[in-house]
Amino acid sequence: MNLALTIFFDGITYASWLFIVALGLTLVFGVLKILNIAHGSFYAVGAYAGASLVAWLVSMKVAPALSVVALVLAAAGVAALLAPLTERGLLRMFYARDEVLLVLVTYALFLILEDVTKLLWGVHPYYAADTYQAFGNVTLGPLTYVGYDLMLVFVAVACGALSWWVLNRTRHGKIVSAVIHNAEVAGSMGVNVSRVYTWAFVAGVFLAALGGALTAPMISVQPGLSVGVIVVSFAVVIIGGLGSIEGAALGALVVGLARAASVHLFPAAELFSIYVVMAIILVFRPEGVFQRVQARKI
Secondary structure (H helix, E strand, C coil): CHHHHHHHHHHHHHHHHHHHHHHHHHHHHHHHCCCCCCHHHHHHHHHHHHHHHHHHHHHCCCCHHHHHHHHHHHHHHHHHHHHHHHHHHCHHHHCCCCHHHHHHHHHHHHHHHHHHHHHHHCCCCECCHHHHHCCCEEEECCEEEEHHHHHHHHHHHHHHHHHHHHHHHCHHHHHHHHHHHCHHHHHHCCCCHHHHHHHHHHHHHHHHHHHHHHHHHHCCECCCHHHHHHHHHHHHHHHHCCCCHHHHHHHHHHHHHHHHHHHHHCHHHHHHHHHHHHHHHHHHCCCCCCCCCCCCCC
16 A cells, blocks of 8 residues: 555656646647757756756855745746747747758757756756755655655646646637637737747746756756656657647656656666557557547648
């Protein structure tokens, strides 16, 4: 019984972190139709920025629990700096081109940002463990969990609920939906499509950087972060269906629970288990669980 509970809570914690990152990836694809490989790099930059800011706050004797606010601000700073620069300065030049070319452009950006992080932060690991320890432990039945992990679950739920509410219950969300369904018609009706693209990309980059910044206290921030997260994030959005918030949530839960079960039962098959689950789901739902089947164009 304790093992089942441990797998469940470990899976939920991992899924929460993964959902925040995958939510940004699926939002960018849903609005801009871009498979953004550079999303992993924005995650890594957010992790470095968060860890650096926390280290500075600790040196200034600021209470570690307050550094969570600094992590959110670090993610917002990364999004404010990199997202408009990337969308307006680079991606906008390729919107009318083939989708494969856009994927290659984001891959090139991924490689560039990987080297930029090494240039700015070096190759040595950064730590922000003070923030992780500041939330203490929480007892859940027979188990004891770190409070920071549970805080991450609430942040993921809040991000998902807020995104769903904005897209489905607000005027701005209806404008975004109009652009998603037909950008040309929306533009002819007076919608500023370019502005919608920019804000959607800013939101996507913010979620990637937020996932990185909130993960920084749990890990050693070092080169290579971006590779692992983008591979697993793509598994999440493929399982749920590209461009679907509900799909990203379901995909994150499936991947999180599969990984947790593998870690506790078959540690050697940790990564393998994720792709086995993804393959099984795609056999029955090739478009993803929440994606409608689309007619093939000849």
